[in-house]
Amino acid sequence: MKNFKFLIALWKANLQAAMEFRSAFLTQVIFMMVNNGAYFMFWVLYFDKFKAVQGWTLQDMMLLYGIAATAWGTAAYFFGHFTTLAEVITQGRLDYYLSLPKPVLLHVLASRSIGSGMGDIIYGIGSFIISGYLTADGVLRFAIAVFTGVCIFISFLTIIQSLSFWLGNTVALSQIALSAVLTFSLYPSALFNASTKFVLLTIIPAALIGSVPAEFVRAFTWQSPLQISAGAFVFLLLAVTIFHSGLRKYESGSAIQVEV
Amino acid sequence: MTSIEVHDLHKVFQTKRKAAGLGASVRALFKPEYREVEAVRQLSFQMESGELLGFIGPNGAGKSTTIKMLTGILHPTGGDAKVLGYVPWKERQKLAFHIGTVFGQRPQLWYHLPAIDTFTLFGKIYELDDRETKKRIDFLTEAFEIRDLLETPVRKLSLGQRMRCEVAASLLHRPKLILLDEPSIGLDVVAKQHIRDAIRRMNQEEGVGVLLTSHDAGDLEALCKRVIIINHGQIVYEDKVSNLKRKHLTSKLVEVRYAQEVPANFHLDGVEVLKVGRYGVKLRFDTAHTSVDKVMAHLSSVGDLVDITISDPPLEEVIAKIYREAPTRMSRRE
Ligand SMILES: Nc1ncnc2c1ncn2[C@@H]1O[C@H](COP(=O)(O)OP(=O)(O)OP(=O)(O)O)[C@@H](O)[C@H]1O
């Protein structure tokens, strides 16, 4: 509860900072909505030709984009340092968070807001609304899917980037992980074979963000919500554990860079 | 009451040697290469609550590393420390409610926001209620004379103005102890004075303990009652500032001008003649060995004095001498 108040205060500060550059913020938001729409055109053309692939229709793709974009956008807008954690660690910028009396990981993540995330959120919700799954029950399932999606996005990238406590600069690795999870979350897993599916459910948990939750919103089964909640829980637990054991290794930084 | 207790605190950094790029990351995962740096070595000291303690030492002495361990930012390699009864790296959050920190080289205030917004945010972070936060901000803006600066985005403040806001922010939650790492770095004389005055006032009025690191002997003279000098991660000197002055500030610099020309062979036993000009001399002597009386008598016997200045050498020199005399060992192990 106390931590929730604190999050609200942080988000307010982020918003105040964004308002210092109002027009840049608005440009980012609009650009991202247009950008997402342009990507989606591919599927419009695709389904125009094939109608349905393994039971997936254009409507389902809208749903999948809706969930993944909203989840991504929420993570980016409210927990923006989840894409830049490795830099924060290697540049010694955790000092600030470590000298304040709040949970470090939560504090870092929520201290940055990526403006374009708001564009993703608006696009994602819009995409969900026109997908045709807009019922009371569908909204609830959409909300659950988005929530677990946010957890998994953030946890996965936190795990990868926490490696920089041990390895030094892992910004390159993080970038790859980021684009992999983002790209694959936007494909229906029906398109992949069994072993790829396995990878996408575990090592790069993209399917847990996109297609499995989409299945769950399409039709209620017990399997998919269990899968995504268990996935979200395990990833979250791993992220927190790995980050905190990394903190023991944290070296801060006095602008010392050893180039070899 | 002791507020800081440190025993054999030790920190070895293992600097990773790694080239940039993905391939190197993977290789480093299996076969890391390290270079070790002993930043702090078996450091032990105590600090009383409400004390004004200065931590002085040359670049790389281990000052920042020590402060970072005492705030729980870094985990030590060995040794113990208690700050206000907490082990910093184990009870970081609890400790953070009671201490304030300022890192001169690493601003805490949000860069794009006016200081007042960060103050308000800190109020929430420290779980103060809104009325209390406001009252405290009012008090601090007066004490640090920052009323006119509060509404300006921090990026538009001068360094001196920003630093005053930084120190004020660290006092928002009425900490019992503040740790300042080079609060005066890069400031001009006036700005330094400003900050020192405000810190001294907070110490007197609220009994805040102050541990501060600096390169500037002026900070020490103006603020601290006690000094710890460290070099290569070890304490090389520890005493009251007044004792430091009494024991080490024993030499005097004297400059005189005469109405007549000065004999070129000007000489006096026990006095080091630094310069002989046509009408004046400059000399140094140690009051422990040569009496002031004797020197004065000799000076006036040489001719008619027109002007005389007697001064202490800067504390800087004294400290530099202590560094030089302290046993030095290599701070790096390959
Ligand atoms: N993150 C780090 N990784 C590796 N070595 C470090 C790190 N931080 C500090 N060191 C080394 O530890 C030693 C002590 O550094 P520290 O920053 O504590 O010195 P300092 O007394 O604060 O110096 P300065 O007056 O220059 O700020 C130095 O030799 C420094 O190179």
Ligand SMILES: [Mg+2]
């Ligand atoms: Mg330092």
